[in-house]
Amino acid sequence: MIRAAGLRGFVPLVEQLGGDADRLLARFGVAPSVLESDEALIPITVNDLLLDGAAAELGCPDLGLRLAEAQDLTILGPLAVAVESSSTVSEALTLASRFMFVHSPALSIGVEADPWGRREVVALTYRKDLHESPYSPQAMELGLGLFHRIVVALTGDTAGLRSVEIAHQPLSPIRRYTGFFGADVKFGRPAAALRVERRLLDMQFGTADDTIRHLAVQHLAGRYPDPARKVSTHVRRAVAGNLGTGRPVITRVARLLAVHPRTLQRQLAAEGTSFEAVLDEVRREAAHRYITTTDLPLGAVTALVGFTEQSTLSHAVRRWFGASARELRRAARRGGGTGGPDVSR
Known part of the structure; x- marks a missing residue:
């Protein structure tokens, strides 16, 4: 995530360049109200795709x-x-x-x-x-x-x-x-x-x-507690770093972090989460990134996010984004924003 303050000045700049800021924000699934508060949070991939997309659409290579x-x-x-x-x-x-x-x-x-x-x-x-x-x-x-x-x-x-x-x-x-x-x-x-x-x-x-x-x-x-000190952060990094190299199971991650699996689950529970929730979040973000920003075949995406069957990826994408993987990719290519992360609040 990134604070919405990072987009301060975006709307007036787009309007100055003759663009429609509200339409651009909608294209990437960002509600205009989000930019009214510096403390609001936006997925950093959405933030960055918005900047790259606006620069391309407005013909403004020095937008950044x-x-x-x-x-x-x-x-x-x-x-x-x-x-x-x-x-x-x-x-x-x-x-x-x-x-x-x-x-x-x-x-x-x-x-x-x-x-x-x-x-x-x-x-x-x-x-x-x-x-x-x-x-x-x-x-x-x-x-x-x-x-x-x-x-x-x-x-x-x-x-x-x-x-x-x-x-x-x-x-x-x-x-x-x-x-x-x-x-x-x-x-x-x-x-x-x-x-x-x-x-x-x-x-x-x-x-x-x-x-x-x-x-x-x-x-x-x-x-602002340092996320680097949270167990869930270490688990997230371990999962993300090994996603696609083997079945992401808690025993493997626990071994990487030098703790017993039951201890790791207790530590995650104390932070209000679980290994399954962290794994699902990492897979969700990775799948969205691969589907919307690359042309990789869906079979390759399946392996990269740690699934063994493409049908499992299909069911997960539908659950995460309310659309199929192909619909999500088509929407990203035409700039529709369908199925992207919800940053309306």
Whole structure:
């Protein structure tokens, strides 16, 4: 999931480009009312398909960058307060990395060694967990573009940016990227990143406030439990990582997590779920992704989601989405949104 704040500015931008925002939202199964609250949650695959679909329909290859220009740090909600009140860039990045799951558990940022081996340079990386959702060029450009704008706004320093790394090939003319970032941009790279001078990490913020930062961190830690600490999250990752490699049974997952199957079931029950529920959710999301974003034969999809018979997949898809797999695929191709995740509330 991702907070609806990530689509802030989407409706006015679409209208500015001459498009029909309500029709585009309906096409991907998003109720307009969802965007009225920053805290509303949207499946991140739906969010990203909406961005890619809107860019294609409106003939706007730089839609992600344009949306980044309309956003700022405040889309991160309570996390923005902790970041802005940090003492240094390094501390802000540490807090953003720790609590990025509040905005979306599928997204992460980090500070890594320079991919080009320069000791005086570090890479500020921006990643999406592709086990959770397919790669989206427009969403990646939006996220990296916003990351850049936030760093510049907080530091007031553009001189420290050496270059920008993007995993996909350019969607727009190169000058659009260099104009946006004010630096060289390299494409087809292993990960999206801003290559900055290491000295920027020690830069102090004029907005630093220890009291406010402490209260903000307390609020984040108290209200938003880290999903990485939940047993169901570990089970979900284990199931997703092994889906399609064998029959997904609790004994196998328990062995991977080094616990007894009965203990694992008790731990999941304490979190209000079960192994069967987690498995069903992972299969549902994987099936929707394979059916709507690839041309894989349904027999291959059957194996990839861990079913042995295509008829089992057919019954599950009908139960999950109220449509057959072929109907779901046809709807996705024509942009109808039939059978997609329900994000109307």
